[in-house]
Amino acid sequence: DVKVTQSSRYLVKRTGEKVFLECVQDMDHENMFWYRQDPGLGLRLIYFSYDVKMKEKGDIPEGYSVSREKKERFSLILESASTNQTSMYLCASNIGLDTQYFGPGTRLTVL
Amino acid sequence: SQQGEEDPQALSIQEGENATMNCSYKTSINNLQWYRQNSGRGLVHLILIRSNEREKHSGRLRVTLDTSKKSSSLLITASRAADTASYFCATDLNSGGGADGLTFGKGTHLIIQP
Numbered sequence: 001d002v003k004v005t006q007s008s009r010y011l012v013k014r015t016g017e018k019v020f021l022e023c024v025q026d027m028d029h030e031n032m033f034w035y036r037q038d039p040g041l042g043l044r045l046i047y048f049s050y051d052v053k054m055k056e057k058g059d060i061p062e063g064y065s066v067s068r069e070k071k072e073r074f075s076l077i078l079e080s081a082s083t084n085q086t087s088m089y090l091c092a093s094n095i096g097l098d099t100q101y102f103g104p105g106t107r108l109t110v111l
Numbered sequence: 112s113q114q115g116e117e118d119p120q121a122l123s124i125q126e127g128e129n130a131t132m133n134c135s136y137k138t139s140i141n142n143l144q145w146y147r148q149n150s151g152r153g154l155v156h157l158i159l160i161r162s163n164e165r166e167k168h169s170g171r172l173r174v175t176l177d178t179s180k181k182s183s184s185l186l187i188t189a190s191r192a193a194d195t196a197s198y199f200c201a202t203d204l205n206s207g208g209g210a211d212g213l214t215f216g217k218g219t220h221l222i223i224q225p
Contacts (some may be wrong), residue, residue, distance in 0.1 A: 042199070042215045090153060097141050100213060105153045
């Protein structure tokens with residue numbers, strides 16, 4: 001079974017803090033994705049990566065950066081957290097164009 | 112930009128009845144996927160249908176795809192209380208190669224009344 005894990009289920013940070021959200025997958029998937037989910041807006045793609053050290057912007061990359069130093073790990077970074085980044089963050093991975101496997105999500109609150 | 116749109120936004124039925132949800136999208140796709148999300152949890156993949164397929168079954172799930180109408184439907188037969196969840200369609204755009212993220216609709220919230 002594919003397993004995608006995220007470092008925290010719940011996280012509370014203060015405005016202006018630098019925040020790291022970690023995602024690890026154990027199936028040697030080449031592609032990894034970060035989404036955020038907000039009520040009434042559904043899931044929106046922030047960034048994705050199709051190889052180590054490669055990254056592509058999604059629909060809403062502003063205020064975020066990512067890092068992929070190893071194939072199994074994809075980090076989402078909020079350089080200076082703001083209250084409008086309070087959201088549920090979901091990581092996913094896959095191979096090619098196939099099914100994306102999602103982690104359990106991190107609910108981030110920025111105060 | 113929102114590619115998939117589910118309809119209805121919310122659906123409440125009695126246990127044992129069938130539930131049908133629809134999804135419309137705007138541009139050509141490689142495939143369309145349906146996911147389920149229980150409250151506050153991650154998404155669970157249900158079924159993937161490719162653009163050259165018209166119907167697919169998996170257990171109590173039946174998915175249809177009509178590329179001429181740019182629409183898909185998800186049918187859950189003999190619903191159970193455990194089917195209560197939000198259901199999302201997601202499209203993988205036919206962007207000519209490489210992997211892109213999925214574009215999700217806003218979901219249908221399904222409630223199964225015991």
